[in-house]
Amino acid sequence: MKTEDFCKMISRGKPGPGDGGNTGSWRVLRPVINLELCIPVKTNKRACFNCWLYCPDSVVSKTIPPVINFDYCKGCGICAEECPVNAISMVDEATPIDEEK
C-alpha cells in the first residue's frame, strides 16, 4: 500500500483564547468596581457574584474582590447593570486606569 500520508489538512480548530484578538479593544466604556460597595468585598464573604454570573465573556473572576480581565472585556456593561448595589460604573475608556478603587 502507498505509504504517503493522506489528509494532512482538515479544518479542525484547537481550543484557545482570543480568537477575535484582543477584544478588550472593542470597549468604549470600561467597568470600574467600587470596592467599598461591592458585596463580597464589603462582607468578606463569598456572596453575590452577579457580575461573574451574567458576564457573557467570562472575564470577571469569582473572587474577592472580583477582577475583570481587560484584555478581553468587551465593555458591554451588563455587570454594571446587574450589580445589585450599583458598585460598578461604566467610565469612558479614555479615563486613566489608576482611578480604579
Add this chain to the structure above:
Amino acid sequence: MHIIESGNVAAATGVKLSRAQVIAAYPITPQTPLTEKLSEFVESGEFEAEYIPVESEHSAMGVCIAASTAGARAFTATSANGLLYMSEQLHWAVGARLPLVMCVANRGIGAPWTVWNDQQDSMSQRDAGWIQLYANDHQQIIDTVIKAFLLAQTVSIPVMVCYDGYLLSHTYMPFDQPDQGDVDSFLPTFSPENFLNPEDPGNFNPVTLPDVRPGVDGKMEPGYIEIRHNLHHDLRSSIEVYGEIDSEYEEKFGRGGNPFIEKYKCEDAEFVAVCIGSLSYQLRDVIDIMRDSGTRVGVMGVQMYRPFPDEAIADALSGKKCVIVFEKALSYGNQGPLYGDIKSALYCSDDKPPIHNYILGLGGREIRTQHLLDALTDSCGSPETFGDTPRWIGLKL
C-alpha cells in the same frame, strides 16, 4: 460462496461484509431494496450496525457525516433526486475528508418524473470531489463496495459506487460472495486520527479564512485554498492508491485487474466504443457482430470516473482511428460529460483520434442492439465527419 441475487442485494451484502457501523438511508426507487435489505440484516441480528431510518436523503448524509466525524464507518445509498437533495452534503463530506461510501443506483432526474435508468444523477455530482466508481455487473458491485471502503479510509475521501438502476439494481445474476474472514483481513478497522473526542477536543469544519493563520501554538495553519489544494492532490493520488487496492483485492479474491477501465477486444482495435456502466457489456455483443464482418472494433468501460484516470485512457485511445463515446448523461447545452473528459485527456496526445458522441437511453429509453450497431457502423464508416454536437440515438421525433 456463489449466490443468485439482485444488484441491490449484492451491494447490501458488500456493505455487511465491510462491517459498516452506521447506516442511514431514505428509500428511493431503484435503490430502495438495498436499504430494505440492510434494515433486514440489522434487525435480524445478522449484521451488527446502527440502522437509522432517516426522514430524507439530506439527513441520511447528515447522519453519515456526523457518524464518520465521530469515528464510525458509515454508509448510505440513494438515486436520482435523492442524490441531488443531498448535494450540499456531498460537498460537505468531501471538504471534511470523511471516508464514507455511498451506492447510487443510477436513475434519471425529474422533471418530468422518471424512475428509469440513466446516469444524469451521479454525473451531475462529478465536481463534488467524491471518488466515483462504476460497476458493470453484480460481481463488480459487491467487489467494488468492499474496495471502496478501503480506498475511502486510505485517502480520507468519500467514494460513490454507482450502478445502473433496474438494469443492475433489480436484475438477478449469480455472483461470488467473499468470505467474511477474507474481507476482514483485507479491510482493517476504521480508526481515524481525528475524530470527535471529549479527551482531545477540536472544532471540526469551522469558518476557515482566505489566508493562512497562526494557531494557538503559534504554528501557521492553512487557509481554505490550501485545504482544497490538499484535497485535489489526494484525489489525484487516489488513482494510484485504487490501483494498488485493486491488485491486493485480485491477489486475495482472484478478481480485478481493471480498476480504471475495462477493455474488450481493444488491443488490435482501430475503433473503440467507450461508455460507463452496464452498457459496455451490451456493446460487447455489437463488437462481436462487427468483428464478424471484419471491422476491428473494441469497447472500453470506464470504471473510475472521478478522479479521471486520464493517463490510462489516453494510453488506451491514442492512435485509434476513431473513438465513439456513448453516454446516458448530458451536460445540457454542451456535450456528454465523458466525451468532454476523454477529449481533454487526448488533447496532449500526438496521435489524436477523431471522437464521436452519442446520447442515448435517457429516462430508461430502451437501448436496442440494432441502434448501437447502426451508430457504430456509421461512425466507423466515416470517422472524420463529426462535429462536437452529440448525436441522439433512438429518438422518435
Add this chain to the structure above:
Amino acid sequence: MWFPGNFRRHPPLDWAETLKKNIMEKKTTILNLTEEEFVHPGNRACSGCGLSIIYRIGLKALGRNTILVVPPSCLTVLQGLYPVASTQLPCVNVTFASTGAAATGVRGAMRALKKENVNVVAWAGDGGTADIGIQALSGACERGEDIIYICYDNEAYMNTGVQRSGTTPQGVLTTTTPIKGKLQEKKDVPAIIAAHGIGYVATASAAYPLDFYDKVKKATTLSGPRYIHVHTPCPPGWSFDSRYTIKVGKLAVKSGLFDLYEIENGEFKLTGESKRLVGKDKPPVNDYFNSQGRFKSLDEEMVKKVQAQVDAKWAGYDA
C-alpha cells in the same frame, strides 16, 4: 444609540434570602455554580450577547463529556475561526438543515463504538431550528434519538444581519420586514416539538441563566430527545444597549410574553420566574416593547391585541 427610559433600578437584591430559598428548592445558585469555564474569552460574539451567556452557562451544566453539533448561526462565529476554537468541547459544524440528523449520527456512532454516557448536544439558532432545520429535528424527535437539542431563540436571522425568522414576533422590524414589521405571529416551536410526545421539553431565558442551568442539568439525566428553547436577547438585532441584555430578557418573562416552563412526560408546569408570576400583576407588555427599537412600528391596536393575548393566556395559568 437608543436608550430606554422605562428601566428603573431595582431595589438591592436580598441575595441571602434568595440563596436560602434556592437551597431549599435544590436549585443551583450563583455560589455553587461551578467556576470551571468551557468557553474562552476573546471570542467574536458581539458585546452583551445573550447567546454568550447561555452558552457559557449551558456548557457548565453539560460538562466535558459532551459532543456538540452546530449548524451555521451566531454560534459558528462565537466558536471561532480556524485554527482557533473558542470552545473547549469537541464540536462538529454541520450544514444548516441537518442539525437533528447530525446529532443522530453522532449518537449512532457512540452506540456503534460502545462509548456510553456522552452528552450529544445540538445547539442551533431559531432559523436553524424553527425554519430550515425543523425537518431533521422533527425526524430525530419522532425516532426518539437520544440527544439534547438546545435552540437559542434570538427571534431573527441575526448572523446574516437580522432577517425575519419563523420565531420573529409579530410587528418586529427586521431587514426583511423593514417598514411594517413582521405580519405573522411567532411560531410556537416548543409546542411543535412537544407534539412529538418526547419526554422533556423546556423553555428558558438568557436572563435567568441559573434556571437554564438546572434545565440543562436535568436534561443530561434523562434519555431520548430532550428539547430546550431559550429566549435570547440580542442587543444589535433587537436594538437596545448591550448593558440591558438581562433586563430586556427578564421583562419578556415578567410581562408574561415569554413563559418559562417544562413539559415532562406530557405534564406542563410553569417554572422559575413564570411560576412566581401566577396570580400576580405583571408589567404591561408595552414596557417590554418600549425597551427595544425593533417594536417601533407597533401601533396601539397591535399592543392591545398582544396584551389581550397575554392576559388570556395567563387567565388560563392563574386558573
